[in-house]
Amino acid sequence: MDDEDDLADVSPPPPPPQADVTLPNGQHLQAAVTRRRRDRSGVWWYDLEIELPDRVDDHRHGPALTSRKVTFCAPHPVVQRIEGEDYSSLDLPPPEERKRWRLSPPPPEDSWADAYLHRPDCAQAASEGGMVTDQEALKALAGPDITVPCPVCRPDHVLQHKR
Structure with a gap:
């Protein structure tokens, strides 16, 4: 019984913060920020992840809808912070x-x-x-x-x- 209580107290980690990304054609999308770091010139670079719909082919049942994650990296100002999102989880401890x-x-x-x-x-x-x-x-x-x-x-x- 105690083991079950311990497992019930374990909550999943909070979702990563979101950021606004401007695509080369001017469209905007929100992406999960998995990491950020500054380069030597002081520019912030963001590692981002989005989930896209995808097709999987099954020889018996035909095509089916699935999804896949795409990771990419982009600098500020292509990536903009979203007001209200908590980015502190991305910062390294001292x-x-x-x-x-x-x-x-x-x-x-x-x-x-x-x-x-x-x-x-x-x-x-x-x-x-x-x-x-x-x-x-x-x-x-x-x-x-x-x-x-x-x-x-x-x-x-x-x-x-x-x-």
């Missing part, structure tokens, strides 16, 4: 709050360490474990548990400048 390191259990052949610290893209990192911030990684390395920096990706080399 650098000190970003989870940039993977703290994972040690490999089975290593029985003396409690955990290994990896860069997130390290091939040696186990898929289980969690992501941690710079400060949490430094605490893990200095803490009472034996946390070993990965000898392959060497996160300690980057973290030594964060102390």
